[in-house]
Amino acid sequence: MWGKTDSNISETFKRDKTGMKQRLKKISEHVWILPFDSPKDRPNLGYIKGETSALAVDAGHSSSHVEDFYKELEANGLPLPDMTVITHWHWDHTFGMHAVHGHTLALPETNRKLEELRKELLSDPGWGRHFLKSDPSVMRKYAGGVPLVIVPADEELPGGDRDIDLGGVTARILRTESPHTEDALLVLVPDDRVLFIGDAQQGEFPSWRMDYDKLYALGRKIREIDTELVVDGHWTVYRKRDFLDELGI
Template structure:
């Protein structure tokens, strides 16, 4: 895993297909530091934090989730500071917790070989967020804001975008892909997502499992891939 400097106040870790590890964002405000997503596991978080420490960067004070999926949330057990989840995300996490038993980890591993590899030498720990918000929240980090808000998406019902207005950077999690495990994209939901993306003021977009895209490049790709151009 590597840590890339995007701007003077924004960094992002590399994503990894083998263990289904998404890119994790790091935003440096004058008062507080924010991570975007909690990662796939305790080990994922620890490796991310080690990279931050190598750069002399403080650990995140806050972590915000883009959606409930395991690769973005199962690292909550190891994060520093306070976590934030939109109410739909927290509902999904609490549902997982309510059904959790001695067989649950094995079922997750059997579901996907990438999950099994991530948890080859560690145990799963599932937890909810510290603070739950409804629809939208803006975090004031110190001359830098993070607007976190729910958006309709073909990927999950609880998808959240994280917009940094001062940096003109958008973190979009996995919201541009179809629904797991078939990855089928519902076109009406993609249209709704595109409508929202077109309205937002950003120049660079960063997703969980993709390279960074400039705004128009992202819009063009989504329209072409989904027959909406």
């Protein structure tokens, strides 16, 4: 399986560098990803399909990101997700949430942060303009009048951990420590041995300060998880051993 996935990843890099449209990639029996797109600051979006329902990992950066994802699902004969799980509050993973199909789930801390941002957006028109100018990738993402809309998730996951039966395949949601944000969820597909980590291994934004105690706690947790693949939010699909080697764990 890895030989095949590796060649797919090479193609992903070519497209990402040339700014071509990202295509849905199947990475295991029940799991697909819409690959990341650096120029537009779009992270990898995950899709897990069971016999009875489908679950997406992260909502993406905007309604146009969601539209591109759903067009790819439709082109591949896959149903729209019934649920979307949010890995952490950052805009590139959550600001598409108002446009997703079905139910959305997040940690209570993620919702509190999104509610704060929503309040700022609604009370201060300058906040939205400031956000759009914060980075060229954000400007590119929202070019052409894509609306900036912030909503919290429909359902909160106190404690974080939950198994969701999709019919013949399970999505296991796991709370974790992370140096990136205080709200961090992992999504494991034990049947396929695929683990989505969002941006959990990155430093804090915007300083990129790294809390090594939290990084090692995350590394220990991932080491204990029985997975073959690790899907990073803004990079390739790794083998678990390669991923831990990069973390130095």
